[in-house]
Amino acid sequence: MFYREAGQFKSGYAADQAMFPIPQDRYVVIAIVAFAFLGVPLIANEYWLQAILIPFLVFSMAAIGLNLLTGYAGQLSLGTGGFMAVGGYMTYKFTTFWPELNIVACFLLSGLCAAGVGVLFGIPSLRIKGFYLAVATLAAQFFLVWTFNKVPWFYNYNPSGTVTAPPRTIFGTMFTGPEASAPARYLLALSIVVVFAFAAKNLVRGRVGRSWMAIRDMDIAAEIIGFRPFQTKLLAFAISSFYCGVAGAMSLFLWLGSVETEAYGIDISFQVLFMVIIGGLGSILGSFLGAAFITLMPILLTNAPQFFGFSMASDLQKHIELMIFGGLIIFFLIAEPHGLARLWQIAKEKLRRWPFPY
Amino acid sequence: MEILNAFFVSPFVDMAEYPVFFAEVVANGFLTGIMYSLVALGFVLIFKASETFNFAQGVMVLFAALTLVGLQERGVPTWLAIGITVGVMVLLAMAIEKVMLRPLVNQDPFILFMATIGLTFFLEGFGETLWGSNVKRLDVGIPERPLEVPLGGDFMLLNEFDLWAAGIGAVMVLGLALFFHRTTIGRALRAVADDHQAAMAVGISLRTIWVVVWSVSGVVALVAGIMWGAKSGVQFSLSLIALKALPVLILGGLTSVPGAIVGGLIIGIGEKIGEVYWGPLVGGAIENWFAYVLALIFLLFRPQGLFGERIIERV
Amino acid sequence: MAGPETSPAEAILEVENVSLRFGGVQALSEVSFDVQSGEVRAIIGPNGAGKSSMLNVINGFYHPQEGSITFKGVTRRRMRTHEAAAQGIARTFQNIALFRGMTTLDNIMTGRNLKMKRNFLLQALYLGPARREEMEHREFAERVIDFLEIQAIRKTPVSRLPYGLQKRVELGRALAAEPDMLLLDEPMAGMNTEEKEDMCRFILDVNGEFGTTVVLIEHDMGVVMDISDRVVVLDYGRLLADGTPDEVRRNPLVIDAYLGTVRD
Ligand SMILES: Nc1ncnc2c1ncn2[C@@H]1O[C@H](COP(=O)(O)OP(=O)(O)OP(=O)(O)O)[C@@H](O)[C@H]1O
Ligand SMILES: [Mg+2]
Numbered sequence: 013m014f015y016r017e018a019g020q021f022k023s024g025y026a027a028d029q030a031m032f033p034i035p036q037d038r039y040v041v042i043a044i045v046a047f048a049f050l051g052v053p054l055i056a057n058e059y060w061l062q063a064i065l066i067p068f069l070v071f072s073m074a075a076i077g078l079n080l081l082t083g084y085a086g087q088l089s090l091g092t093g094g095f096m097a098v099g100g101y102m103t104y105k106f107t108t109f110w111p112e113l114n115i116v117a118c119f120l121l122s123g124l125c126a127a128g129v130g131v132l133f134g135i136p137s138l139r140i141k142g143f144y145l146a147v148a149t150l151a152a153q154f155f156l157v158w159t160f161n162k163v164p165w166f167y168n169y170n171p172s173g174t175v176t177a178p179p180r181t182i183f184g185t186m187f188t189g190p191e192a193s194a195p196a197r198y199l200l201a202l203s204i205v206v207v208f209a210f211a212a213k214n215l216v217r218g219r220v221g222r223s224w225m226a227i228r229d230m231d232i233a234a235e236i237i238g239f240r241p242f243q244t245k246l247l248a249f250a251i252s253s254f255y256c257g258v259a260g261a262m263s264l265f266l267w268l269g270s271v272e273t274e275a276y277g278i279d280i281s282f283q284v285l286f287m288v289i290i291g292g293l294g295s296i297l298g299s300f301l302g303a304a305f306i307t308l309m310p311i312l313l314t315n316a317p318q319f320f321g322f323s324m325a326s327d328l329q330k331h332i333e334l335m336i337f338g339g340l341i342i343f344f345l346i347a348e349p350h351g352l353a354r355l356w357q358i359a360k361e362k363l364r365r366w367p368f369p370y
Numbered sequence: 371m372e373i374l375n376a377f378f379v380s381p382f383v384d385m386a387e388y389p390v391f392f393a394e395v396v397a398n399g400f401l402t403g404i405m406y407s408l409v410a411l412g413f414v415l416i417f418k419a420s421e422t423f424n425f426a427q428g429v430m431v432l433f434a435a436l437t438l439v440g441l442q443e444r445g446v447p448t449w450l451a452i453g454i455t456v457g458v459m460v461l462l463a464m465a466i467e468k469v470m471l472r473p474l475v476n477q478d479p480f481i482l483f484m485a486t487i488g489l490t491f492f493l494e495g496f497g498e499t500l501w502g503s504n505v506k507r508l509d510v511g512i513p514e515r516p517l518e519v520p521l522g523g524d525f526m527l528l529n530e531f532d533l534w535a536a537g538i539g540a541v542m543v544l545g546l547a548l549f550f551h552r553t554t555i556g557r558a559l560r561a562v563a564d565d566h567q568a569a570m571a572v573g574i575s576l577r578t579i580w581v582v583v584w585s586v587s588g589v590v591a592l593v594a595g596i597m598w599g600a601k602s603g604v605q606f607s608l609s610l611i612a613l614k615a616l617p618v619l620i621l622g623g624l625t626s627v628p629g630a631i632v633g634g635l636i637i638g639i640g641e642k643i644g645e646v647y648w649g650p651l652v653g654g655a656i657e658n659w660f661a662y663v664l665a666l667i668f669l670l671f672r673p674q675g676l677f678g679e680r681i682i683e684r685v
Numbered sequence: 686m687a688g689p690e691t692s693p694a695e696a697i698l699e700v701e702n703v704s705l706r707f708g709g710v711q712a713l714s715e716v717s718f719d720v721q722s723g724e725v726r727a728i729i730g731p732n733g734a735g736k737s738s739m740l741n742v743i744n745g746f747y748h749p750q751e752g753s754i755t756f757k758g759v760t761r762r763r764m765r766t767h768e769a770a771a772q773g774i775a776r777t778f779q780n781i782a783l784f785r786g787m788t789t790l791d792n793i794m795t796g797r798n799l800k801m802k803r804n805f806l807l808q809a810l811y812l813g814p815a816r817r818e819e820m821e822h823r824e825f826a827e828r829v830i831d832f833l834e835i836q837a838i839r840k841t842p843v844s845r846l847p848y849g850l851q852k853r854v855e856l857g858r859a860l861a862a863e864p865d866m867l868l869l870d871e872p873m874a875g876m877n878t879e880e881k882e883d884m885c886r887f888i889l890d891v892n893g894e895f896g897t898t899v900v901l902i903e904h905d906m907g908v909v910m911d912i913s914d915r916v917v918v919l920d921y922g923r924l925l926a927d928g929t930p931d932e933v934r935r936n937p938l939v940i941d942a943y944l945g946t947v948r949d
Contacts, residue, residue, distance in 0.1 A: 147616045151662035162653035211809040233782035238770030238799040331499040338492025346473040
């Protein structure tokens with residue numbers, strides 16, 4: 013009823029080009045962001061922040077990164093975990109080498125490092141495509157994780173091989189380290205994600221986004237029109253890896269606090285890929301939906317048996333989780349290859365026409 | 371200077387000085403290579419017939435091995451257990467065709483690929499739910515006596531098991547080649563690989579073909595599972611090792627059966643040599659990534675793989 | 686005026702002795718012709734004559750083994766297709782090559798790509814210059830949309846459009862680049878009479894109003910005779926005839942090889 017596209021007067025193309033051309037969309041987004049900043053820290057408890065919301069933000073960031081590369085530019089990557097590792101370990105190096113540097117600056121610098129590494133591993137994309145490329149990105153995954161495992165310099169020659177986030181403050185508030193409060197870490201993660209989500213949205217609706225999609229949909233035609241495939245793909249690798257790198261840094265500094273290389277293993281790469289598939293390839297909103305889905309599902313599965321009044325061995329539970337996971341992915345691909353984001357869009361279209369079906 | 375020496379001179383000096391040891395390393399790599407080849411073969415079969423990049427091939431190896439061990443543990447005699455497992459793999463193929471492939475027919479290969487990733491997780495969970503996840507020993511009665519093979523006045527240490535494995539691998543490849551070239555259904559499969567329309571015109575249903583290739587791949591997976599399981603136990607890491615079949619594939623080319631074999635051997639042997647002679651210089655465990663990086667570098671020069679067909683683009 | 690009609694000064698494109706082989710297939714052999722600035726030039730010939738290959742050579746997608754291409758006075762043997770685009774060559778394809786996942790508007794906007802300069806950082810922030818640039822080009826794209834009368838499908842993903850409209854959007858994408866020369870590979874194939882008439886009108890308007898040189902491949906002889914200034918006839922990769930539609934129509938070689946079988 014209230015959700016109408018027709019009849020909303022758009023003053024020229026400027027309004028039509030806006031990020032959310034429909035005012036209702038805009039209000040909803042503003043409301044959600046405002047609630048996330050002001051409401052959530054007041055009502056969410058430690059468990060919610062630490063077990064659900066912060067990981068959700070970390071994975072949203074990584075999923076946006078992968079979605080830019082795979083969903084928009086069409087370059088399948090299984091190396092997300094590796095690029096996240098670059099972010100995590102480099103932030104650690106920056107902040108231990110240079111403790112007075114603002115931790116957010118360290119995040120961004122390490123994001124740049126990840127971007128560089130991403131470009132390096134993106135070079136083969138000029139010549140190889142599709143599945144071949146996917147396998148090539150596995151090289152990045154395994155090689156990077158191995159490097160951080162084997163080169164002691166990266167973990168400051170610490171005998172245990174783990175890296176631990178040192179305490180860092182911004183304007184007198186502790187944001188990282190064991191003493192940092194969950195709300196503080198949550199707010200920092202949220203700020204980063206919000207800023208970069210809007211940046212990503214801006215990118216994909218402009219020239220850069222179009223160049224990625226053109227390469228994805230038909231690379232030969234794209235080149236004939238004048239896109240330079242190599243530059244376009246490398247830019248996608250760079251920006252995507254930047255996002256993944258920052259996500260990796262957030263994972264160590266704002267979520268886990270202390271990690272070994274396993275935290276960035278191949279499983280993470282797959283997990284993020286699933287978020288992108290389930291959420292919707294080529295959709296920023298979808299990255300969030302997918303991240304929410306995949307972070308929440310294990311928690312639901314853990315609690316479901318208790319809810320129904322029986323208990324399950326944790327082993328068995330893990331296996332059943334895997335089955336449900338895999339089954340859902342197949343189900344989603346069959347039912348709606350474009351993911352949750354597309355379902356949402358369909359729902360919106362229905363709502364818009366309501367109460368008249370035609 | 372010293373570094374250059376360590377990387378580029380002394381490994382080769384070592385190889386020349388202890389040829390028997392070198393031969394053992396190669397033989398060891400050869401065996402691993404055969405295992406990779408077997409997994410890669412399963413991929414190639416499915417890719418040829420349905421353009422589906424079956425990521426689940428590795429997990430099918432695990433699943434087959436788990437089923438076999440599970441049956442053995444319940445007292446089923448080995449020969450019967452193998453028979454039943456073959457049956458299970460065929461049933462699995464039919465289920466996959468019905469539930470997954472049929473609804474996704476004509477979808478982008480990309481979507482199918484992702485679906486097989488989903489299948490990977492499902493099968494892993496399913497197999498472990500059914501049979502449990504602790505490491506199991508698989509014994510199908512392949513002898514494991516050490517053998518001493520004379521080599522240039524010295525003796526090279528081999529395991530009889532390795533010889534059997536090599537033999538089984540060879541038989542498998544030969545069998546598949548015969549299957550493809552001599553049987554009606556095999557020829558039909560090749561026809562589909564070349565042209566779906568043509569195959570359908572000849573009156574072979576795509577569904578039958580899918581079920582057959584997935585079944586054959588399932589059986590190949592079982593063989594790989596038996597050998598791998600007998601060598602290093604049946605456990606989850608089996609499906610991870612199987613991930614290594616991926617670089618093998620891109621080395622050999624996605625559509626080539628000989629490519630899968632040669633690629634597997636190159637990766638298997640290269641990886642062992644790399645680990646033994648260069649691994650210690652960089653801290654070891656380079657087996658984790660060596661295959662992928664090798665394949666990556668190789669692809670830069672020959673994007674279609676060793677035996678893959680050259681991709682010609684036209685507009 | 687005596688002598689050849691075309692002095693090099695007015696020729697926007699010169700194709701000289703171009704030969705192209707694919708393994709054993711001789712797709713083009715020693716083809717030479719030129720295109721004058723501002724004309725509508727047709728390439729005709731039976732199936733497999735090498736027409737599409739000729740366009741592919743012109744815009745750098747295929748590299749001929751022999752011969753050269755001179756466009757706007759610059760001679761080249763090999764070049765990347767995006768360089769040809771930068772020089773002012775745009776084209777459409779025999780089998781529609783739209784970006785299927787994007788809307789009509791976005792497809793047309795991709796045509797503006799070469800004219801857009803702002804870097805990705807400004808874009809990520811959508812600040813001043815990037816925003817202005819986007820608006821500016823959006824306006825141009827809207828002009829193309831108005832010109833081609835496809836306002837109603839502006840926001841429709843192109844994969845949902847009927848064939849005829851897709852061809853039109855593809856033309857739009859090429860026009861958005863403001864090319865000096867437009868290569869059209871069978872722009873009217875598979876269209877009904879009405880759609881063909883529309884397409885002819887668009888081509889003639891582009892040519893007349895903006896002075897864009899047009900090279901088109903077409904099988905419909907009626908259309909070719911109506912809208913083209915001069916015609917090149919290819920057969921088995923060889924140049925069979927070259928001249929005005931009337932000359933070509935009367936050429937016995939052409940009648941033999943091609944027209945004889947098509948004309949009533
Ligand atoms: N990329 C390629 N690889 C191999 N052969 C090619 C390639 N492109 C074109 N050919 C061959 O070159 C010849 C000319 O093809 P081309 O597509 O140029 O013909 P055409 O005149 O456009 O025909 P049509 O009217 O059917 O479009 C054909 O024999 C074709 O098979
Ligand atoms: Mg053609």
